[in-house]
Amino acid sequence: MRSNRVIAIASIVGVSIVAVTFLGAARMSGDDGKTTGKETQKIITPVKAGSKGVVFFGNGDTDSGLLPLFPETFPQPCKVIEVHAFEGQTVEKGMPLVTFDPELADLTVKEAEAGLAQAIGAQKRAGAVVKAAEHYDEQTNKAHKSAILVLESTLKGKQFELDAAKTELDEAKRKAGAVGGLGDPKIREAETKLKAAEKALEAEQIKLAGMKAVSPTSKLDEAKGALQEADGAVAKQRATLNKAIYGQKLMVLYAPTKGRIVRSFVAEGLTFGAQTRQPAFLFQAEGALIVRAEVDQEFASRVSKDQEAAIQDESNPNIKWKGKVLRVADGFLPKRTGSMISEGLMLNDTRVLECIISAIPVETTTPPLRMGQRVKVSIGVE
Numbered sequence: 001m002r003s004n005r006v007i008a009i010a011s012i013v014g015v016s017i018v019a020v021t022f023l024g025a026a027r028m029s030g031d032d033g034k035t036t037g038k039e040t041q042k043i044i045t046p047v048k049a050g051s052k053g054v055v056f057f058g059n060g061d062t063d064s065g066l067l068p069l070f071p072e073t074f075p076q077p078c079k080v081i082e083v084h085a086f087e088g089q090t091v092e093k094g095m096p097l098v099t100f101d102p103e104l105a106d107l108t109v110k111e112a113e114a115g116l117a118q119a120i121g122a123q124k125r126a127g128a129v130v131k132a133a134e135h136y137d138e139q140t141n142k143a144h145k146s147a148i149l150v151l152e153s154t155l156k157g158k159q160f161e162l163d164a165a166k167t168e169l170d171e172a173k174r175k176a177g178a179v180g181g182l183g184d185p186k187i188r189e190a191e192t193k194l195k196a197a198e199k200a201l202e203a204e205q206i207k208l209a210g211m212k213a214v215s216p217t218s219k220l221d222e223a224k225g226a227l228q229e230a231d232g233a234v235a236k237q238r239a240t241l242n243k244a245i246y247g248q249k250l251m252v253l254y255a256p257t258k259g260r261i262v263r264s265f266v267a268e269g270l271t272f273g274a275q276t277r278q279p280a281f282l283f284q285a286e287g288a289l290i291v292r293a294e295v296d297q298e299f300a301s302r303v304s305k306d307q308e309a310a311i312q313d314e315s316n317p318n319i320k321w322k323g324k325v326l327r328v329a330d331g332f333l334p335k336r337t338g339s340m341i342s343e344g345l346m347l348n349d350t351r352v353l354e355c356i357i358s359a360i361p362v363e364t365t366t367p368p369l370r371m372g373q374r375v376k377v378s379i380g381v382e
Contacts, residue, residue, distance in 0.1 A: 052302055052380055053302065053378065053379055053380030053381035054295065054299040054302040054303060054378075054379050054380065054381075055376060055377065055378050055379075055381060056293050056294065056295050056296070056299070056376075056377055057293065057294075057314065057374065057375065057376055057377065058291040058292055058293025058294065058357065058374075058375055058377055059291070059292055059293075059372055059373065059374055059375070060289050060290075060291060060359070060369045060370050060371050060372055060373040060375065061289065061290060061291070061292040061371065061372070062284060062285060062287050062288075062289060062290065062371070063287065063290065063356070064285050064287075065292075066262060066282045066283065066284055066371065066372075067256065067282070067283040067284075067285065068279035068281075068282060068283075069097070069253060069256070069279050069280050069281040069282075069283050070272070070276075070279045070280060071098075071100060071250075071253055071272050071280065072250035072253065073100075073247070073250050073251075074272055074276070075272075075273060075274040075276070076273075077271060077272065077273040077274075078100040078101065078251070078271070078272050078273075079100060079101040079269070079270070079271045079272075080098055080099075080100060080101075080266055080267065080268055080269060080270045080271070080272075080280075081099055081100065081101050081268060082098070082099040082268060083097075083098055083264075083266055083267065083268055084096045084097055084098065084099070085097040085098075085255070085261050085264075085281070086261065086264060087261050087262070087263055087264040088260070088261060088262075089260065089261050090258075090259070090260045091255040091258070091259065091260070091261065092255065092258050093255055093256070093257045093258050094254050094255060095254065095255045096252050096253070096254055097252075097253045097254060097255055097261075097280070097281065098252070098253040098266055098280055099251065099252050099253075100251045100252070100253070100272075101251070102248060102251040105244070105247050105248040105250070105251050106248065108244040108247060108248070109241070109244040109245055109247075109248050111244070112237065112240045112241035112243070112244040112245075113241060115237045115240060115241075116234070116237040116238055116240070116241050118237075119230070119233040119234045119236070119237040120234055122230050122233060123227070123230040123231060123233070123234050125230075126223070126226045126227040126229075126230040127227055127230075129223045129226060129227070130220070130223040130224055130226075130227050132223070133218070133219040133220040133222070133223035133224075134220055136219055136220075137216070137218050137219070137220050140216035140217065140218070141216055143216070144211070144215075144216045147211055148208065148211050148212060151204060151207050151208040151211055152208060154204050154207075155201070155204040155205060155208055158197065158200045158201040158203075158204045159201055161197045161200065161201070162194070162197035162198055162200075162201050164197070165190065165193045165194035165196070165197040165198075166194055168190045168193060168194075169187070169190035169191055169193075169194050171190075172184065172186045172187045172189075172190040173187055173190075253280060255283070256283070256285075257285050257286070258285070258286045259283055259284050259285040259286045260283070260284045260286075261281050261282075261283060261284075262281075262282045262283065262284045262371060263281065263282040264280070264281055265278040265279060265280060265281065265282075266280040266281065284371055288358070289359060289368070289369045289370070289371065290326065290356050290357060290358060290359065291309075291311060291323060291356070291357040291358075291359050291369070291375055291377060292336075292354065292356060293354070293355050293356075293357060293377050294335055294336075294352035294353070294354055294355075295352060295353045295354075295355060296352060296353075297332055297351065297352070297353065300332070300353040302379065302380060303325060303328060303353070303355055303379060304325065304328060305325050305326070305327065305328055306324060306325060307324065307325045307379050307380070308322070308323075308324055308379070309322070309323040309324060309325060309357050309377050309378065309379050310322060310323075310377070310378040310379075310381070311323050311357070311359055311375050311376070311377050311378075312375065312376050312378075313373065313374075313375055313376075314374040314375055314376050315374070319366060319367060320361075320362045320363075320366065321359040321360055321361055321362060321366065321369060321375075322359075322360050322362055323357045323358040323359045323360060323377075324357065324358050325355055325356070325357050325379070326356045326357060326358055327355065327356040328353065328354075328355045328356075329353055329354040329355065331353075332351040332352060332353055333351065333352070333354065334349060334350065334351060334352075335350045335351070335352050336354075357377060359375075
C-alpha cells in the first residue's frame with residue numbers, strides 16, 4: 001500500500017517536470033519563430049501594404065536557353081564511335097562534337113553512286129537511239145521524196161505514151177479514111193494502145209497520190225520520249241546521291257554556334273534511338289546571362305520595360321545583383337517547366353507573364369550569375 005502511494009507521487013512529479021520542460025521549449029521556440037518569421041518576411045515578401053512594388057522569382061538563363069543537342073538523324077538509331085567535346089568545354093561554331101558510326105551512311109552513298117552510274121549509262125544509250133532515229137528519219141524522208149520524184153517522172157512518161165497513142169490512132173484513121181478502110185486492123189490496134197496508155201497513166205496517178213498522202217514512219221518521237229525518261233532517272237539518282245551524301249555528313253554532330261558544353265550525356269559505344277530521352281549534350285550559346293522571371297497576373301501591371309530591379313540569390317540574400325527589365329512578354333503564357341532538358345516540351349497550365357531582366361554584380365566580389373540559378377527579383381520595393 002505504501003509502495004503504491006510512493007509510485008503515484010513519483011509519477012505526478014515526473015509529469016510536472018515534463019510539462020514545465022515543454023512549456024519552456026515552446027516559449028523559446030515561439031520567440032525564435034517570431035524572429036525568424038520577421039526575417040523571412042523581410043527576405044521573401046518585402047512588399048509593404050499599399051506598395052506598388054512586386055517580388056517574384058526567376059532563374060539564370062540565356063535568351064536561347066540551354067539547347068539540347070541530339071543526333072541530326074534522331075530518332076533513327078546511331079552509335080557513338082568518338083566523342084570530341086567534353087563537359088565544361090568551350091567550342092566554336094561548326095566544331096565536331098560527336099562522330100557516329102558511318103557504315104550504313106557510307107553504304108547508302110555507294111549504292112546511290114552505283115544507281116547514278118547505271119542511270120547515266122541508260123541515258124547515253126537513249127541518246128544514241130535518238131541520234132540513230134534522227135538519221136533513220138533523215139534517210140526515210142529522202143527516200144520518200146525520191147519515190148515521189150520517180151512517180152512524178154513516170155507519170156510524165158505515161159502521159160507522153162498516152163499522147164503518142166492518140167497521135168497514132170489519129171494517123172491510122174486518117175490513112176484508113178483516105179483509102180476507104182475504116183475497119184482497118186491498124187485502127188483497132190491503135191485504139192487498144194490508147195486505152196492501155198490511159199490505164200497506165202491512171203495507175204501512175206493513183207501511185208503518186210498514195211505516196212504523197214503517206215508520211216514516212218518516224219522513230220524519233222519514241223526515242224526522244226525514252227531519252228526524257230532517262231534524263232529523269234539520272235536527275236532522280238543524282239538527288240538520291242546528294243541525299244545520301246547529306247546523310248553521311250549527319251554522322252557528325254557539330255556545334256550550332258559558339259558556346260559551352262554544360263552537360264554531357266554521351267560516351268563511346270552509346271546508341272541513340274527512338275527510346276532515348278536524354279540529348280547528347282546540353283549546350284549554352286555564348287552570350288550574357290539574364291534572369292528569366294515569371295509574374296502572376298495579379299502583379300503583372302507593376303512590371304514594365306526599363307524598370308530597375310534588385311536581384312538576390314534565393315538561398316543566400318547576401319549575394320546580390322542589380323538589373324533592369326529588358327523585355328516583357330506580350331501575353332500570359334503557360335509557365336515554363338524548365339529549359340534544362342526536353343521537358344520543356346511539357347507546358348504547365350498556370351498562366352504567367354514572362355519578363356527578361358539583366359543581372360550585373362553589385363560588388364566585384366559578387367559571384368557571377370549561373371545558368372539555372374534560382375533568384376528573387378524585387379521591383380519598386382523600398
